[in-house]
Amino acid sequence: MINELLLQFGQWMEAQQYSQMLVAGYYSYSWLEATHVLSLMLCIGSLFIIDFRMLGLVMPNVPATTIAARLHKPMIIGFVIMFFTGVLLVYAKPVETIQSLWFRIKMLLLVLAFINAWVFNTRMQAADGSWDMDPVAPKPLRVGAIISLVLWCGVVTMGRYIPYDWVDCANTDNPTILWAAGCVEQLRAL
Amino acid sequence: MLNSLLSRYTRTLSLVLVLLLVIVLELFEVRTSIYGNALPFFEWMRNSFWLGVLGTTYGSVYATVEAVHLLSMAVIGGTVLAADLRLLGVIFKDIPSETLTRGTHKCFCISLTVAIATGIFCAAGVADKVYYMEVFWIKMLVLISGSCFVFLFKQPLLNSRPHDEINPWALRLLAVTSLLIWFTVAATGRWIGFS
Numbered sequence: 001m002i003n004e005l006l007l008q009f010g011q012w013m014e015a016q017q018y019s020q021m022l023v024a025g026y027y028s029y030s031w032l033e034a035t036h037v038l039s040l041m042l043c044i045g046s047l048f049i050i051d052f053r054m055l056g057l058v059m060p061n062v063p064a065t066t067i068a069a070r071l072h073k074p075m076i077i078g079f080v081i082m083f084f085t086g087v088l089l090v091y092a093k094p095v096e097t098i099q100s101l102w103f104r105i106k107m108l109l110l111v112l113a114f115i116n117a118w119v120f121n122t123r124m125q126a127a128d129g130s131w132d133m134d135p136v137a138p139k140p141l142r143v144g145a146i147i148s149l150v151l152w153c154g155v156v157t158m159g160r161y162i163p164y165d166w167v168d169c170a171n172t173d174n175p176t177i178l179w180a181a182g183c184v185e186q187l188r189a190l
Numbered sequence: 191m192l193n194s195l196l197s198r199y200t201r202t203l204s205l206v207l208v209l210l211l212v213i214v215l216e217l218f219e220v221r222t223s224i225y226g227n228a229l230p231f232f233e234w235m236r237n238s239f240w241l242g243v244l245g246t247t248y249g250s251v252y253a254t255v256e257a258v259h260l261l262s263m264a265v266i267g268g269t270v271l272a273a274d275l276r277l278l279g280v281i282f283k284d285i286p287s288e289t290l291t292r293g294t295h296k297c298f299c300i301s302l303t304v305a306i307a308t309g310i311f312c313a314a315g316v317a318d319k320v321y322y323m324e325v326f327w328i329k330m331l332v333l334i335s336g337s338c339f340v341f342l343f344k345q346p347l348l349n350s351r352p353h354d355e356i357n358p359w360a361l362r363l364l365a366v367t368s369l370l371i372w373f374t375v376a377a378t379g380r381w382i383g384f385s
Contacts, residue, residue: 030384034380034381037380038373038376038377038380040264040267041266041376042271044261044264044268045264045267045268045269045270046268046272047268049265049268049269049272052297057297058294059289062289062290071281073281074275153257153261156260156261157254157257160253160257160260161250161253164249164250164253
């Protein structure tokens, strides 16, 4: 049911004039993709420095919460750019993206990364701050940092897989993959 | 007097020489004449099992290495932004810039090594294409200039004395140059994918 709705939504977007313009423009799609990837450096670069500090891998002599607080703004700016360019990339090729298994895994990892970030922030604010100058953060925060690193590595890897067609609807007849990717028509034809 | 001036600015002069060399290579089209000599190396990369063949035979390996390349570029971005924005006085104003530049340099070096290693693998998979791409050669020139800039000029200068003894405009210029260089490396890398 949800796959049918998503497909209809994708088809509706694909019929939009602006969606077609984004793909048809000689440079528009490339610029969008380039901006999306370059904003990685701002968002994930800042995030990884925070996570590395929690693990004691960079600047162990600088208070951990100071690094987290100072890099928060560049990280959010990078994320906002990444989010909007990402939405436009989906809008440009909606059906293809919505029916991509990698895109779906990426979205799932993104949700998990957000939950982890929320838990991480809550734990950091709840901590009494006596660890701030320690070379490594307390265990719960270290675990949160490792989970964050793993999830964001997964997000980037899945994003990189999206253009590849190994498990596109037309290239597989595995029912589980077809269901997970939302290949409604191919599933009906089985 | 000239001698003492030259010995004081050895690294600056080395960098200027490298940049001049790059400009000369470009202006007099020396680079294009080097192309022919580099072709056998690119063909070897493309046909080497552990580089080109592995990447083109197993698409998932190639895509995963590409992802590692992107992630290492992201870490480079993070370290460069943290250190250079501090030099510009935009963020981390309450932390000495010496602490930040030293604290992020090791991470930068590791990420750059990973980015170069994975970049060689990625380039090998499409060596027969990138060899003919202008944007690829521009990226290589900027990457070499950037590495020379960081290791021969920026870091030695920043480590040589307390930053408050260095002209603030020199620090700002260093930061802007560094930001521009690594942004260009990343942007030209992305553009290779579109060419």
